[in-house]
Amino acid sequence: MHLPQPRGPLTTGLFDALGRAVPPELPAVPSRIEVPGDPLGDEDLQLALWTCYELHYRGFDGVPDSWEWHPRLIELRRTLERALLEQLRREVLVPGGDLPVAQRLWALVDADGGPQLSRYLQKRATPEQFLEFAVHRSLYQLKEADPHSWAIPRLRGRAKAALIEIQIDEYGGGREQHMHSELYRTLLRGLGLSDEYGHYLDAVPAITLAISNVMSLFGLNRELRGALVGHLAAYEMTSSAPCRRYGKAVRRLFGAEAPAEFFDVHVTADALHEQLAAHDLCGGLAADEPGLAEDIVFGAAACLHVDGRFARHVLDRWGARQPSLRSPVVPARSPVVAAS
Numbered sequence: 001m002h003l004p005q006p007r008g009p010l011t012t013g014l015f016d017a018l019g020r021a022v023p024p025e026l027p028a029v030p031s032r033i034e035v036p037g038d039p040l041g042d043e044d045l046q047l048a049l050w051t052c053y054e055l056h057y058r059g060f061d062g063v064p065d066s067w068e069w070h071p072r073l074i075e076l077r078r079t080l081e082r083a084l085l086e087q088l089r090r091e092v093l094v095p096g097g098d099l100p101v102a103q104r105l106w107a108l109v110d111a112d113g114g115p116q117l118s119r120y121l122q123k124r125a126t127p128e129q130f131l132e133f134a135v136h137r138s139l140y141q142l143k144e145a146d147p148h149s150w151a152i153p154r155l156r157g158r159a160k161a162a163l164i165e166i167q168i169d170e171y172g173g174g175r176e177q178h179m180h181s182e183l184y185r186t187l188l189r190g191l192g193l194s195d196e197y198g199h200y201l202d203a204v205p206a207i208t209l210a211i212s213n214v215m216s217l218f219g220l221n222r223e224l225r226g227a228l229v230g231h232l233a234a235y236e237m238t239s240s241a242p243c244r245r246y247g248k249a250v251r252r253l254f255g256a257e258a259p260a261e262f263f264d265v266h267v268t269a270d271a272l273h274e275q276l277a278a279h280d281l282c283g284g285l286a287a288d289e290p291g292l293a294e295d296i297v298f299g300a301a302a303c304l305h306v307d308g309r310f311a312r313h314v315l316d317r318w319g320a321r322q323p324s325l326r327s328p329v330v331p332a333r334s335p336v337v338a339a340s
Helices: 009-018 043-054 071-091 101-111 117-123 127-141 157-170 180-190 206-219 222-237 240-254 261-288 290-319
Strands: none
Touching: 009 043, 043 071, 043 206, 071 206, 071 290, 101 222, 101 261, 101 290, 117 127, 117 240, 117 290, 127 180, 127 206, 127 240, 127 290, 157 222, 157 261, 180 261, 206 222, 206 290, 222 261, 222 290, 240 261, 261 290
16 A cells, blocks of 8 residues: 555644654654544544554655654654543543443443435435445444454453454454455455555545544553443444345445445344343453453443434435545446446
8 A cells, every 4th residue: 555645834844754764863753743632533633543553554665764753753653642542532522331331332422423424325325426435434344343353452351352252253263254454345346446455545534544543542552442442332232223224225326236245244243242242242351351441441432422423424425426535436337236
C-alpha cells in the first residue's frame, strides 16, 4: 500500500518525513499541531493518526519499518491520541450503576438510539449507495479482528479464553478461505470493487478513519485494555441483526445469488459472540480487575458513539443526494450478479 494523498499541513509534513529513510538524527516530523475542535471529524488529524497506526499493522510501500517506534513519530501519535481520547471522554456518556458489567452493557446497547443505517440499506438504498457502504467498511473489514487481538497478551483466565474463542472464529478457525477478512474480499470482488488492502483509503472521510482509529487507540495502549474489550463487546452485540439486513440488501440490489456470505456468517457467529463477549470476556475481566469496569462500559459506549456519527454522516449525505465518500466509486467491473 502506498502512502495516501495528504489532507492538510499535518499529513503533508508527516508523509514528507515518512518518504525518506530514517537518518541517525531525528527527522522533521511535525511536533507542534493545532488540535481542532472536532478531532473525530477532522480529515487531517484522522488520516495522520491512521497512518501512524498503520505502521504497527502492514506498513506502507517505501516507508522503512524502523519508523514504527521512532521517538518523534510516537510523540506525534501520542499528541493525536490525546486529542481523540479527550473528545471521547467529553462526548461519550457512560451510564453509572451497580449492576454487573454484562448487564450494564446490555442496557447500554438496548438504549442506543443511533441512526438505522442497516434498515435504510435493506429497504431503500440504491446499488451505488451500497457500493459506497462497502467501500467505507473495507477500511476495517480487510483487517477484521486485528485491532482487538492486541488484547490477547493483556488478559488472563476466563477473559483471555473468551477473547481467543471469538478471535478464532474471526480468523476462520485457521483456514484462510474462512477468515472474515477474506470473506469480505470475496464480497468486494463480487460487487466489482477492488479487494486490495487500503485501496480506498483516499476515498473515505475522517469519520470512517475514526472507526478504525478508536480500535487502534484502545488496542495499542495497555491502560485502555478495558475500553478495548468493551468496544469489542459492543461491536459483537450490535452486529447480528444489521448483518442480516445487509445480506438482504445485497440480494435485493444485486440478485438472489449475490455474494453475501460475509454477512450471513456474521448473523450466526455474532449471535453467539455477543453472549461470550458480554459475560465471559467483559465479565471475566471485571472480575479479575474490578477497577476496569468503568473503562469497559466506556469502550462499549465509545463504539456506539462513533458508529452513530458514521451512520449520521452517511444518511445525511444521501438525504442531500450527495455521495458519502470523498471521491466517487468507480467499479473495476460489473457485479458478478446483475441486479434483477
